[in-house]
Amino acid sequence: MNIPGSGIFKGLVVTARNFVGSYFEKDRLTTEQYPEERPTLPENARSFPFLVYDGTDPETGMRCVSCKICEKECPPQCIFIVQDRDAAGKAIKRPKVFNIDIAVCMSCQICVEVCPFESIRMDNAYELSAYDRFSSLLLDKSKLLKSNTYYRSIHPTEAAETDGRIEADRLKKEAAAAAKAAAAQKAAAEKAAKAVEAAPELQKPEASA
């Protein structure tokens, strides 16, 4: 510090060490040559939402039941849903229109958190820039629907958890249905037994008549 210019010299030594070091030490060579080299995204990485469907057919396997919770909770309000109706005009649990404007979406993941049907999830696709706003960035149902297999491939841990939850729900439902069926059977049996007990009484007035 006493010699004038020693501070500058010290700084130059640091720069030189970094410059030379970048040829030998892997830690110092941090730049990724982006279009040629691609980063491996962490599992949690998120970009924009998509809709999950089970099986192979997007229309029948769609998990979305058009409850519109995500539409209501979306902070920038970029989701637009119209419920489907059958020929008689009765509402069906399925969206007719499901649009997400990803030019407005801010990737906050709140739709994912609030969805009670495990239907909407975050994609990790990037490089989505396009020349035209409405045909490319306003995603409709056909572009949003992606298979559960794809979901498992991008977020394995989260997808396994979701699958487990759905499976548990299904088992619970089945058990409940079985229990209900058993209860109904039991009730029917009791009723039948009662009917048998009551039968003589019923027959009595008939006999007397």
Added chain:
Amino acid sequence: MSALDSVGSDEARTLDISLGPQHPSTHGVFRMNVTLEGETVVKLKPVFGYLHRNHEKIAEKNSWLAAMPYTDRLDYICPITNNWAYAFAVEKLAGIEVAERAEYLRVIVGELTRLQNHAAFLGFVLGDMGAWGSALMYAFREREKILDLFESLTGARMMCNYMRFGGCRCDLPPGWIEAALKVVDYFPAFLDEMEALLTGNEILLARLQGVAPLGAARAINGGMSGPVLRASGVDYDIRKVDGYGIYNRFKFRVPRGEVGDCYDRFMLRVIEARESVGILKQAIAGLPGGPIVNPKAKQRGFRPPAGEAYGRIESPKGELGFYLISDGSDRPYRFRIRPPSLINLTLLEELCIGTKIADVMIILGTVDIVLGEVDR
């Protein structure tokens, strides 16, 4: 009257320059109308509002939860502390307890945010002084590691949206703590390298020392907070004063400057980052298990009782507060932010008058503002 006739008059002695809003050193879309006499600043008028997004009004039209991702965009260099301040204010308003593990996670991510903010600050300020390139790149190399940690934890590098009322959104992925410890352990070495690179540099000392000193009394009267206030020698850190969250469980010191000049403001951040490393090590060592969010806290359809609350935390830039009024409905009745960047900017003219035009950028840099927070 020809142009020559005005020579020697007051009008001709001064020169008006408009710096910004696209000037590379103005830290965002910020304009300064500077009046110069020779090279000396005689008047400075800050012009802002270019990044106004109507944040407060949007938050009042959305649900309580939906305001959370918007707070990321306030001070976009450190989104997690913004989340924290908002969650903290809502918890105060509704009297929600925070899960124990979440408190530790908040301290860990909050202090990592402070590290990356101060790393970015060092790079930017050195860039303002003409050290474009090396210094900024070294700082960003370090900041990038912390952003990678945020990405693997929250899914986004900058727009994290991590806090929830009564806790945090997601738990740590496997291997995160080890990766974080590696970054934290290396950080002092980075600070040493940064100091070796430039803080002994005679040119840097000449440009920083004695420039725009801010006295303690004036700093307090001007409403300064955070590193700018402490650089003026005032011992005021909300982590110590309020001990919000679980900060009173950790041992750390609050660094203070002496004269409050640019050099004090610069070095204070370096020392503060070193203290943050200490807090991080204690928090990581003490991280308990358990749930990450209070199971009683409601996120969707959340309706706090009618009332008002002001929650404030020590964000890397100063006192960040949210003043919330609830009328018992599902959206805030009033949503007001006290941004440290805006209020620290109020003394900018006073600091700059009498300095040279080349120092204006450094003064602005050492105040450390982010325009997302100034304009909201």
